[in-house]
Amino acid sequence: MEHCEDSGLDEKMVPRTEGEIESLIKRLKRIEGQVRGVQKMVEDNRYCVDILVQISAINAALNKVGFNLLERHTKHCVSKAVREGNGEDSIQELMNVIKQFSK
Amino acid sequence: MEHCEDSGLDEKMVPRTEGEIESLIKRLKRIEGQVRGVQKMVEDNRYCVDILVQISAINAALNKVGFNLLERHTKHCVSKAVREGNGEDSIQELMNVIKQFSK
Amino acid sequence: MEHCEDSGLDEKMVPRTEGEIESLIKRLKRIEGQVRGVQKMVEDNRYCVDILVQISAINAALNKVGFNLLERHTKHCVSKAVREGNGEDSIQELMNVIKQFSK
Amino acid sequence: MEHCEDSGLDEKMVPRTEGEIESLIKRLKRIEGQVRGVQKMVEDNRYCVDILVQISAINAALNKVGFNLLERHTKHCVSKAVREGNGEDSIQELMNVIKQFSK
Numbered sequence: 244m245e246h247c248e249d250s251g252l253d254e255k256m257v258p259r260t261e262g263e264i265e266s267l268i269k270r271l272k273r274i275e276g277q278v279r280g281v282q283k284m285v286e287d288n289r290y291c292v293d294i295l296v297q298i299s300a301i302n303a304a305l306n307k308v309g310f311n312l313l314e315r316h317t318k319h320c321v322s323k324a325v326r327e328g329n330g331e332d333s334i335q336e337l338m339n340v341i342k343q344f345s346k
Numbered sequence: 347m348e349h350c351e352d353s354g355l356d357e358k359m360v361p362r363t364e365g366e367i368e369s370l371i372k373r374l375k376r377i378e379g380q381v382r383g384v385q386k387m388v389e390d391n392r393y394c395v396d397i398l399v400q401i402s403a404i405n406a407a408l409n410k411v412g413f414n415l416l417e418r419h420t421k422h423c424v425s426k427a428v429r430e431g432n433g434e435d436s437i438q439e440l441m442n443v444i445k446q447f448s449k
Numbered sequence: 450m451e452h453c454e455d456s457g458l459d460e461k462m463v464p465r466t467e468g469e470i471e472s473l474i475k476r477l478k479r480i481e482g483q484v485r486g487v488q489k490m491v492e493d494n495r496y497c498v499d500i501l502v503q504i505s506a507i508n509a510a511l512n513k514v515g516f517n518l519l520e521r522h523t524k525h526c527v528s529k530a531v532r533e534g535n536g537e538d539s540i541q542e543l544m545n546v547i548k549q550f551s552k
Numbered sequence: 553m554e555h556c557e558d559s560g561l562d563e564k565m566v567p568r569t570e571g572e573i574e575s576l577i578k579r580l581k582r583i584e585g586q587v588r589g590v591q592k593m594v595e596d597n598r599y600c601v602d603i604l605v606q607i608s609a610i611n612a613a614l615n616k617v618g619f620n621l622l623e624r625h626t627k628h629c630v631s632k633a634v635r636e637g638n639g640e641d642s643i644q645e646l647m648n649v650i651k652q653f654s655k
C-alpha cells in the first residue's frame with residue numbers, strides 16, 4: 244500500500260485500495276437501501292416494533308462499517324504516525340473518535 | 347387518534363397520524379442523504395476519522411428516530427394493550443426490542 | 450404480589466418480593482466482588498487489556514441487573530399506573546430512564 | 553516512565569506509575585461504594601427508577617475508568633509495540649477489546 248503523496252489527500256491518511264473502496268461502497272449502498280426500506284414501512288403504517296427491529300439492524304450494519312474503518316485507520320494511519328514520531332496527536336484523535344462512537 | 351380497524355394493519359398497532367408519518371419520512375430521508383454522503387467521502391478517499399464522525403452522526407440520528415418510535419409505541423400501543431388486559435405479551439415484546447437496541 | 454400500602458414506600462412502586470430482593474442482592478454482591486477484583490489487578494500492575502476485559506464483564510453484569518429491574522418495573526409499576534389511568538407520567542419516566550441507560 | 557523489566561509483569565505492559573495506581577484505586581473504591589449503595593436501595597425497597605438511575609451512574613463511572621485505561625494502554629503499550637515492530641498483534645488485541653466494550 245502506498246503512502247499518500249497526492250496533495251488532494253489528507254497527509255495523515257494511508258489511502259484506501261480500490262478493493263477496500265468497492266467493499267465499503269457496497270455495504271453503504273445496502274445500508275442506504277435499508278433506510279429506504281424503513282421509509283416504506285413508515286408509509287405503509289407498519290407495526291412499530293417491526294420498524295424498530297429494522298432500525299436496530301441498520302445501526303448494527305453501520306457500526307460494523309465504522310468498526311472496520313476504525314481498525315484499518317489504527318493499523319495503517321495511526322501506526323504510520325507512531326513510527327514517524329507523530330503518534331501522540333494521532334492517538335488523541337483516535338481516542339476522541341472512539342469516545343464519540345461509544346456515546 | 348383512532349384505533350386500528352383497517353384489516354391491513356397490525357391489530358396491536360395504533361396507526362400513525364399523517365403528521366407523524368411526514369415527520370418520520372423527513373428524518374429518514376435526511377438519514378438516507380447522510381449515508382449517500384458517506385459513500386461520496388469513501389469514493390473521494392477522505393480521511394478515516396472524518397468518515398467515522400459522519401457515521402457516528404448517522405447512528406445518533408437513527409437512534410433518535412428509533413427512540414421516538416419506541417416512545418410512541420409505548421404510549422399508544424403498549425398502553426392500549428395493558429388497558430385491554432393484553433399487557434403481558436405487549437410488554438415482553440417491548441422489553442425484547444429494548445434489549446436488541448441496547449446491544 | 451401486594452400493592453404498596455406501606456407509607457414508607459414510593460406510591461408508584463409495587464414492592465419487591467423477598468425472593469426478588471435476595472436474588473438482586475446476591476448479584477450485586479458478586480458485582481461488588483468483581484470491582485474489588487479489579488482494584489487488586491490495578492495494584493498488582495496487571496496488564497491493561499486484562500483489566501479492560503474485567504471492567505467490560507462488570508458492565509455487562511450491571512446492565513443485566515438494570516435490565517431486569519427495568520423489565521419488572523414495566524410489568525408491575527408502569528402497568529399498574531396505566532390501568533389506574535396514570536400511565537402518561539409513568540411512561541414518560543420510563544422513557545427517560547431508558548434514554549439515560551442507552552447513553 | 554520505565555519500561556517493564558520486572559519478570560512478574562506482562563512484557564507487553566508499560567507499568568503504571570504510583571500516581572496512576574492511586575488515582576485508579578480511588579475511583580474503583582468509589583464505584584465499589586456505589587454498588588453497595590445500590591444493595592442498600594434494594595434492601596430498603598426503594599423505587600425501581602431511582603435504582604436504575606444509580607446503576608446508570610455506576611456504568612458511566614466504570615466506562616470512564618475503562619476509557620482512561622484504554623487511552624493509557626494505547627499511548628504507552630500499543631505505541632511501544634508499534635515502534636518495536638510488534639504493532640500488528642498489539643493493535644489486533646486493542647481492536648478486540650474495543651469491540652467487546654462497545655457491546
